[in-house]
Amino acid sequence: MGKPKREREKQTAQGALTGGWTHVVRILLFSASIITAYLALATLSKGGQVPGCGPESGCEKVLTSSWAYWLGIPVSLLGLGLYSAFFYTTFSLKIGQQQKARRSLNSLTIFSFAILGAAAWFVGVQAMAIGTFCPYCCTAHGMASLAALIFLGQANNIGSRLSARLNFGAAIGVALGLVTVVAAGQIILPKEQPAPKIVDL
Numbered sequence: 724m725g726k727p728k729r730e731r732e733k734q735t736a737q738g739a740l741t742g743g744w745t746h747v748v749r750i751l752l753f754s755a756s757i758i759t760a761y762l763a764l765a766t767l768s769k770g771g772q773v774p775g776c777g778p779e780s781g782c783e784k785v786l787t788s789s790w791a792y793w794l795g796i797p798v799s800l801l802g803l804g805l806y807s808a809f810f811y812t813t814f815s816l817k818i819g820q821q822q823k824a825r826r827s828l829n830s831l832t833i834f835s836f837a838i839l840g841a842a843a844w845f846v847g848v849q850a851m852a853i854g855t856f857c858p859y860c861c862t863a864h865g866m867a868s869l870a871a872l873i874f875l876g877q878a879n880n881i882g883s884r885l886s887a888r889l890n891f892g893a894a895i896g897v898a899l900g901l902v903t904v905v906a907a908g909q910i911i912l913p914k915e916q917p918a919p920k921i922v923d924l
């Protein structure tokens with residue numbers, strides 16, 4: 724009788740640690756990853772020409788600008804890596820694996836602030852530097868940011884169940900550092916735009 728009871732208590736504890744909100748977070752991250760992977764593929768194979776984005780459209784201007792790259796790498800690939808890492812790490816939040824869960828909690832907190840910081844940076848770039856918006860990009864940023872906010876709303880509760888004290892200040896500092904590295908790379912070493920083609924008449 725004792726063992727089945729302990730198993731039920733363990734399942735209840737784990738359910739409270741990763742409740743229904745976790746599924747919402749994963750769906751949002753998966754959806755954002757699909758959009759971001761699509762943008763990355765389009766940028767690599769078609770130079771930013773995405774179906775549904777005609778010439779001179781907002782998304783075409785954004786995806787073909789130097790701001791769409793970091794050290795020659797499409798920023799959508801960086802976003803895809805961040806969203807995928809966040810998605811994968813949510814599966815490590817298990818009450819029966821305390822040490823691993825604590826490390827995952829800290830990682831997820833950093834990922835969340837990095838996502839929010841990156842969204843603020845890239846939306847700001849679109850508004851201030853490019854002067855137009857990419858609907859696909861903004862949708863991915865919005866989904867990932869919502870996932871980050873949902874997680875952060877649960878982070879303290881998870882930390883208390885794991886007897887872990889979260890250091891939000893340090894997480895914000897690390898996240899801002901990562902965003903600063905990306906921003907500095909884009910400003911100091913922008914991707915060179917191809918020279919305009921000369922057409923003989």
